[in-house]
Amino acid sequence: MRHRLKDVAERAGVSVKTVSNVVNGYQHVRPDTRARVEAAIAELRYRPNLSARNLRKGRTGVIALAVPELDVPYFAELARHVVAAAADHGWTVLIDQTGGGREREKVAAAGIGDHMIDGLIFSPLSLSADDLVGLELPMVLLGERTDHGRADHVMIDNVTAAREMTAHLIGTGRRRVAAVGAQHTPEGAGARLRLAGYTAALADAGIGYDERLVAATPAWHRADGAAALRHLLASGARPDAVFCFSDTLALGALRALHEAGLRVPADVAVAGFDDIEDGRFSVPTLTTVSPDKERIARLAVDLLAGRLAGERDAPAREVTAPHRLAFRESTT
């Protein structure tokens, strides 16, 4: 059985409150008393019961990070940075995997372990603004959602990023630039923004939009990218460049191009989005849009920290994190 403050107090010959004071670093404790208490704590291996402390304090020191899928490299890398940034604030991060489904996401947004977490950093896929009304949990949203005003939001400029990348492809002399990863479902907010950047870049270059070069995919996994490219090639649309809306899509695309006997970038250039580690070691290495994930994570954690520090009712803030283009073998 575990020991309580009371046990320590008896052993040290002081009151429960004094032990509590020592544990919490209260200043006005005589050195010899403190020493006695600390000795008792060590002997009994006392560790405070956080449930009780949380109940009393109304805070838990835990924030949650909710992402659709942990084994999507982008989210895994993001999670790493969020954990690191949260540690700077003394917080533990509870990571929740929503699967991207609307119901599970609603549960996550409503608070997961209610009263077990002080705040939430949330990367939603299916959730709409309506699902967020009346929520009292301090929350920061990540990603491409365009709903304004409900909660703090950290994002990158998807339209510009996609536009720049498409322009880069065109700049290498390509004319038939395909887009992979379009989504016409309500969840596809990110896809819509990136598609908008793509079409804008085409227009900038005076190239007509050809819908046969735009492939929709149900998700953004490697398999979806491979399937999309097989389909594209089989349809007779001969792209000389492919802009994939995620790196995983692009890696799948590389695979499908390889199977079709096409060389990258000689025959077809390929670009992705996310800058996951895989793309730095693939054959060929992958040109990609590189969002500053470390910055995104820190911005999100800091925004949350602000809310928790009392700016409870401040208006929702929108912060844009920087991105850059990483040029690698697949487009040069």
Place this chain on the structure above:
Amino acid sequence: MRHRLKDVAERAGVSVKTVSNVVNGYQHVRPDTRARVEAAIAELRYRPNLSARNLRKGRTGVIALAVPELDVPYFAELARHVVAAAADHGWTVLIDQTGGGREREKVAAAGIGDHMIDGLIFSPLSLSADDLVGLELPMVLLGERTDHGRADHVMIDNVTAAREMTAHLIGTGRRRVAAVGAQHTPEGAGARLRLAGYTAALADAGIGYDERLVAATPAWHRADGAAALRHLLASGARPDAVFCFSDTLALGALRALHEAGLRVPADVAVAGFDDIEDGRFSVPTLTTVSPDKERIARLAVDLLAGRLAGERDAPAREVTAPHRLAFRESTT
């Protein structure tokens, strides 16, 4: 402000305990009472305070999963399965990233949020058996550690798996099989087992052990695999096959071989270990040892469930999960 049982009770005109009974699905509540209470709960959007419930019950419904690095695909995939398996038991999973350092791992093993979690599934890197004495937290260890008797343990048969894979490489007619990922540090328990399987297979085939073909690496990331191969090739050791102790190492190796102008598998065959998704889409696709991750996760969660259900002092159990070899392009 959030509502409490008391508020709901007043609104429904019943006692606090009756509301509690409704919330907990207690049978003997009259249907109309139950309906009134449920209506009040809905109107006030009442949600129980889990800290208080945990304090009272002594259980939290949260288990932790501690892994060295979340953005290592193997751990990310494992985490996915653990979350899924835990959900079957009604548990939430708190994922903790230890970084693999001894200190952080000790903290994790000691309980993370003390009293905030009921149990721990732990994949240690640096921790030794001595660090686990006197721990009261129900715990299941994952991975290659060979310490016996401290806690339940789920693993795969690393020696056999490595031996089988090495035998496969030899079976394709290779004679100069390199091993990548050896580690002579105390943390390298997994590496030692896999190296043992490798040498056993060489002996089986009557091939002498050549230490120039064995590359040690500080970690098992892609960059380590690439560096190891560059070094191996530069040293003049001309392998005709490479057995990497992880898939990430192997993907790095593929990259380095490509840069050296060597064809896989024509010039050099490559095999990995873990069966992460990347290896199914790489160019070429990666032959690998495929541990049954879903099974590992479920076994771990079930063992933990057993401990929590009362087998507190049962002797530590060791369970071996199955593995198989996945043959792909990189060795055929």
Place this chain on the structure above:
DNA sequence: ACCGTTGTCGCCAACGTTGTAAAGGATCTG
């Protein structure tokens, strides 16, 4: 009509911690 049983509900205490406020002792000031 009586008694035992079952169903329904409420009161009280407890989980382990910390905030408040106040008591007691030591030290300082004039």
Place this chain on the structure above:
DNA sequence: CAGATCCTTTACAACGTTGGCGACAACGGT
């Protein structure tokens, strides 16, 4: 040396929940 001020420690209540138990009503069997 009295009074004020500080330091150190303590008693008590409260955070929101649930288990144990008892009160009371309704029901069935005799």
